[in-house]
Amino acid sequence: MSKRNTTTRSGRAPDERVVVTGIGVTAPNGVGTEAYWAATLDGKSGLARITHFDPERYPTRVAGVVQEFDAAEYVPSRLIVQTDHWTHLGLAATAMALDDAGVDPAELPEYEMAVVTASSSGGNEFGQREIEKLWSKGPQYVGVYQSIAWFYAATTGQVSIRYGMRGPCGVICAEQAGGLDVAAQARRLLRREARLVVTGGTDASRSPYALVAQITSGMLSTRDDPVRAYLPFDVDACGHVPGEGGAMLIAEGESAARDRGAVPYGVIAGYGASFDPRPEPGRPPRANLARAIRLALDDARVRPDQVDVVFADAVGVPERDLAEAAAIGEVFGPRAVPVTAPKTMTGRLYGGGAALDLATALLAIRDGVIPPTVGVTSPAPGCDLDLVLGAARETPVRTALVLARGYGGFNSALVVTAP
Amino acid sequence: MTMFTLDDVRRILRRCAGAPEGDALDGDIADVPFAELGYDSLALLEMAAHVQQEYGIRIPDDAIEEMPTPRAAVEYLNRRFAGEPSR
Amino acid sequence: MITGLGVTAPGGIGTAAFWDLISSGRTATRRISLFDPTGFRSRIAAEIDFDPAACGLSPQEIRRMDRAAQLGVVSAREALADSGLTLEDVPPERRGVSIGSAVGCTSGLEQEYVVVSDGGREWLVDPAYAVPHLYGYMVPSTLAVEVAWAAQAEGPVALVSTGCTAGLDAVGHGYRLVQEGVADVVIAGATDAPISPITVACFDAIKATSPNNDDPEHASRPFDRDRDGFVLGEGSAVMVLEEREAALRRGAEIYAEIVGFANRSNAYHMTGLKPDGREMAEAIRAALREARLNPEDVDYINAHGSGTRQNDRHETAAFKDALGEHAYKTPVSSIKSMVGHSLGAIGSIEVAASVLAIKHDVIPPTANLHTPDPECDLDYVPLTAREQPVDVVLSVGSGFGGFQTAMLLAQG
Numbered sequence: 001m002s003k004r005n006t007t008t009r010s011g012r013a014p015d016e017r018v019v020v021t022g023i024g025v026t027a028p029n030g031v032g033t034e035a036y037w038a039a040t041l042d043g044k045s046g047l048a049r050i051t052h053f054d055p056e057r058y059p060t061r062v063a064g065v066v067q068e069f070d071a072a073e074y075v076p077s078r079l080i081v082q083t084d085h086w087t088h089l090g091l092a093a094t095a096m097a098l099d100d101a102g103v104d105p106a107e108l109p110e111y112e113m114a115v116v117t118a119s120s121s122g123g124n125e126f127g128q129r130e131i132e133k134l135w136s137k138g139p140q141y142v143g144v145y146q147s148i149a150w151f152y153a154a155t156t157g158q159v160s161i162r163y164g165m166r167g168p169c170g171v172i173c174a175e176q177a178g179g180l181d182v183a184a185q186a187r188r189l190l191r192r193e194a195r196l197v198v199t200g201g202t203d204a205s206r207s208p209y210a211l212v213a214q215i216t217s218g219m220l221s222t223r224d225d226p227v228r229a230y231l232p233f234d235v236d237a238c239g240h241v242p243g244e245g246g247a248m249l250i251a252e253g254e255s256a257a258r259d260r261g262a263v264p265y266g267v268i269a270g271y272g273a274s275f276d277p278r279p280e281p282g283r284p285p286r287a288n289l290a291r292a293i294r295l296a297l298d299d300a301r302v303r304p305d306q307v308d309v310v311f312a313d314a315v316g317v318p319e320r321d322l323a324e325a326a327a328i329g330e331v332f333g334p335r336a337v338p339v340t341a342p343k344t345m346t347g348r349l350y351g352g353g354a355a356l357d358l359a360t361a362l363l364a365i366r367d368g369v370i371p372p373t374v375g376v377t378s379p380a381p382g383c384d385l386d387l388v389l390g391a392a393r394e395t396p397v398r399t400a401l402v403l404a405r406g407y408g409g410f411n412s413a414l415v416v417t418a419p
Numbered sequence: 420m421t422m423f424t425l426d427d428v429r430r431i432l433r434r435c436a437g438a439p440e441g442d443a444l445d446g447d448i449a450d451v452p453f454a455e456l457g458y459d460s461l462a463l464l465e466m467a468a469h470v471q472q473e474y475g476i477r478i479p480d481d482a483i484e485e486m487p488t489p490r491a492a493v494e495y496l497n498r499r500f501a502g503e504p505s506r
Numbered sequence: 507m508i509t510g511l512g513v514t515a516p517g518g519i520g521t522a523a524f525w526d527l528i529s530s531g532r533t534a535t536r537r538i539s540l541f542d543p544t545g546f547r548s549r550i551a552a553e554i555d556f557d558p559a560a561c562g563l564s565p566q567e568i569r570r571m572d573r574a575a576q577l578g579v580v581s582a583r584e585a586l587a588d589s590g591l592t593l594e595d596v597p598p599e600r601r602g603v604s605i606g607s608a609v610g611c612t613s614g615l616e617q618e619y620v621v622v623s624d625g626g627r628e629w630l631v632d633p634a635y636a637v638p639h640l641y642g643y644m645v646p647s648t649l650a651v652e653v654a655w656a657a658q659a660e661g662p663v664a665l666v667s668t669g670c671t672a673g674l675d676a677v678g679h680g681y682r683l684v685q686e687g688v689a690d691v692v693i694a695g696a697t698d699a700p701i702s703p704i705t706v707a708c709f710d711a712i713k714a715t716s717p718n719n720d721d722p723e724h725a726s727r728p729f730d731r732d733r734d735g736f737v738l739g740e741g742s743a744v745m746v747l748e749e750r751e752a753a754l755r756r757g758a759e760i761y762a763e764i765v766g767f768a769n770r771s772n773a774y775h776m777t778g779l780k781p782d783g784r785e786m787a788e789a790i791r792a793a794l795r796e797a798r799l800n801p802e803d804v805d806y807i808n809a810h811g812s813g814t815r816q817n818d819r820h821e822t823a824a825f826k827d828a829l830g831e832h833a834y835k836t837p838v839s840s841i842k843s844m845v846g847h848s849l850g851a852i853g854s855i856e857v858a859a860s861v862l863a864i865k866h867d868v869i870p871p872t873a874n875l876h877t878p879d880p881e882c883d884l885d886y887v888p889l890t891a892r893e894q895p896v897d898v899v900l901s902v903g904s905g906f907g908g909f910q911t912a913m914l915l916a917q918g
Contacts, residue, residue, distance in 0.1 A: 053629070053630060054630065057630060057632075057633070058633055059633065082776075110773070111770060111788055114771075115771075119667065120644075120645050120646075120647070121644050121645065122610075122646075124644070127704075128619075128629075130704070130708070131616065131619055131626070131704050132623065132626045132629065133626075134626065134703060134704055134707050135619075135620060135623065135625050135626025135703075136625070136626035136627060137626075138545060139545055139546045139547075139703065139706070139707040139710055140545075140547075140707075140710070140711075142704070142707040142708055142710070142711050143711060144711045144712050146704070146707075146708040146711065147708040147709060147711065147712050147714070147777065147906065148776040148777060148906055148907075150708075151608060151609060151667070151669060151906070151907075152608075152610065152646055152667035153608075153667055153668050153669045153672075153905075153906070153907040153909070154776075154907070156668070156907060157669070157771075157776050157906070157907025157908055157909075158776070160771045160773045160907070160908055161773050161774065161775065161776065161908060163773070164773045165771065165773055166770055166771050166772065166773045166785055166788075167770065167771070168768065168769045168770065168771075169668070169769070169770075169771040169907075169908075169909065170666065170668055170675065170679075170769075171666065171667045171668050171672075172664050172665065172666060172667070173610075173645065173646045173647045173650075173665040173666075173667050174647050174650070174663070174664060174665060175645050175647050178647075181664060188682065188686075193792070205644070208629060208630050208631050209619060209622065209623070209631050210644060212622060212631050212632075212633045212636050212640070213615075213636070213640045213641050213643065213644040214641055214644070215633055215636065215641075216636050216637065216638055216639070216640040216641045217641035218638075273661070273662040273663070274599065274660055274661065274662070275603070275654050275659060275660045275661065275662070275663040276660070277598065277655070277658070277660060278655040288599070288660055291599065350645075406645075406647055407641065407642075407645055407647070407648075407651075408642070408645075408647060408648060408650075408651030409651060409654065409663070410647065410651075410663060
């Protein structure tokens with residue numbers, strides 16, 4: 001077979017360290033990694049009353065909307081019309097991440113580059129426009145791009161096409177947990193067959209129909225004051241604020257990254273996932289988050305006392321916050337590790353949320369500073385955590401744990417360490 | 420009688436399929452294949468659907484095969500407006 | 507190892523009915539009955555006569571789950587029962603789930619949209635009419651959640667959504683989880699229920715589906731000269747994957763073994779395919795490498811065979827590129843001729859067909875293939891099934907977004 005092994009290498013080292021060499025961010029409190037990071041360290045929130053439609057009739061009227069984002073700056077006109085806002089945010093974040101990593105995809109073997117993204121609500125705004133045309137005018141009014149803009153694989157497909165990445169691409173949906181699951185999948189691919197993986201995710205559950213759907217989860221905040229709307233772990237916790245955006249990351253095998261002179265942000269060192277059983281009426285819910293944390297620490301060969309910060313899932317629903325605090329306490333002991341939730345400044349970004357937390361953890365490692373949890377002033381009884389409140393905390397960060405829980409029972413935990 | 424012109428092609432494409440790199444639509448495009456202008460078959464299907472809605476005429480499924488260039492599209496669509504069969 | 511199988515596909519509920527249909531060469535395509543298709547370009551589909559209550563779903567489950575979830579759970583329960591797996595064999599934390607779907611709970615999302623938007627009249631849809639489980643419809647991960655609950659799985663759970671290769675990719679992902687020891691058992695498969703107005707309309711717009719409304723039974727014509735698009739389908743297939751030694755230890759019946767899996771992307775176009783099939787060929791080669799098999803070892807190719815002009819040509823070229831001369835000697839067939847194209851689900855349904863071909867030593871045919879396309883010049887097993895030893899099957903898929911996937915299955 002003369003065609004064998006010409007472009008694809010196989011049998012990589014199963015223990016090869018996988019590093020992140022590029023980050024791109026589109027977040028409600030900042031577009032671009034440094035703008036986001038500066039805002040986040042300053043405690044500057046991106047939560048505000050919804051303006052892209054009149055939210056008056058909805059119980060939830062505050063969201064984290066990406067401001068000052070001009071898709072045309074990052075995405076060609078031809079591509080803008082055939083993709084949803086969610087994909088615009090993803091294409092923009094990818095462009096930034098590749099630029100940050102200093103890598104030119106055209107110079108790498110096509111089958112060794114892959115794109116693996118998380119999505120949770122697909123192209124819902126594009127989709128609502130098209131479904132409205134269908135039901136109000138008729139089937140022939142549905143445009144051709146509905147077939148490629150709405151589905152959950154749209155961002156992965158468009159990124160793959162844009163950069164000629166022909167390797168093992170993928171899409172994983174696990175609501176908020178998906179952003180960590182795809183980072184683990186990137187690591188798997190880099191250890192098996194890939195040289196570079198674009199991973200992460202964005203989401204933009206921003207259409208009125210998407211908002212109404214989210215409201216039915218019973219987990220959205222209905223408070224109108226953006227400063228008081230999303231207060232995880234607080235006595236005043238009342239659900240979370242929805243947001244849009246996310247982060248894209250460039251992951252590479254460490255030796256390949258070093259060979260080309262890249263400076264890694266950190267290592268994807270460990271991952272663990274578990275799932276909660278179905279809640280049954282009359283019985284206390286059983287949560288498996290602590291098991292996911294232990295699996296991730298074991299995988300990273302890290303002891304709990306070596307972890308410098310935990311980025312919490314922080315859903316803002318009192319009993320779920322308590323369950324998370326209990327899981328952290330179970331593994332680390334009471335108030336034994338700093339815990340933070342910078343998503344209080346962006347809202348929950350679903351498919352983009354955990355990817356943004358992962359990017360934030362890497363930036364914390366780079367700069368030796370833990371970003372704050374804003375808004376929270378009075379931790380609820382039982383949330384016995386060392387929450388980083390009010391202002392950023394300067395401290396060396398060598399190991400960070402990122403937690404994410406997806407609607408329905410997903411638990412994912414990921415450990416990143418200094419390079 | 421309705422006359423479909425190159426400017427109509429430009430206008431509809433810009434609206435439904437976006438502008439190509441460097442906005443090549445503004446130039447002398449009559450005989451430049453759509454593919455070279457950056458418009459794929461989906462863009463042409465979308466253009467046909469918009470023409471269908473705006474002008475209230477029916478355009479058959481395989482029409483885009485007869486519209487490789489803007490000039491061919493203008494000629495084809497004007498034949499449709501005149502009520503002639505597609506071939 | 508595949509030790510349990512559950513299939514809910516057009517033509518009959520359950521694995522036995524599915525095999526009966528596809529091995530007999532009958533087709534399950536017909537005029538759409540799930541909604542009134544008047545005014546649509548393509549008014550045909552392969553539908554399941556599905557009564558969720560008769561399939562064992564409780565009233566609460568029927569209310570909570572949209573059709574895709576219902577189909578997935580019914581298949582998962584069949585697969586688990588078929589495998590004989592107990593909680594003593596494998597406890598919840600060692601059970602994983604990997605479910606594929608292209609369009610998630612679109613059917614449920616669309617039905618509820620019509621209510622809250624007052625038939626498409628309101629952009630600012632009315633929250634007062636939203637059902638409590640609407641958020642579960644918006645996030646496709648619900649499909650994996652429901653299967654995980656049905657399977658009492660508390661290990662890694664994933665919903666894979668790579669368009670029309672999601673079914674193959676989800677089984678492939680499950681295979682990796684077992685291979686790496688992340689889980690002892692993975693309940694893997696896929697489900698989709700896309701026969702709803704918005705999905706039919708979006709394929710109408712790009713003329714991808716067959717407009718052969720006058721003759722639905724013969725409308726899905728993969729590799730035929732007169733093919734004119736795919737026929738939409740629905741369904742699910744779920745299987746139990748476990749490590750060989752563990753399966754043998756508990757005395758499980760082994761259907762087949764997954765021996766190779768690879769996926770590639772064409773990075774060319776979201777819907778278009780180059781005629782050369784280059785990236786699919788690369789995926790096939792990578793899967794063969796992992797399986798340590800040669801092209802000559804492949805006994806049967808279960809094709810994507812969607813029946814669009816471009817796909818069947820693309821795929822034929824890929825088989826020739828990857829298998830060389832052996833492509834001409836290898837039977838190839840497309841069950842989409844009989845059960846339609848159920849988007850993200852079909853990949854796992856095709857894995858089930860491949861597994862059953864190995865089990866029965868029978869190759870299901872390509873129905874409706876009367877006049878071969880000169881550009882498709884392989885042995886497509888027209889019209890009637892063929893009895894012959896089948897030890898190794900190559901199953902492939904191709905999807906919007908440019909995804910190309912290949913999986914190799916072998917006698918266990």
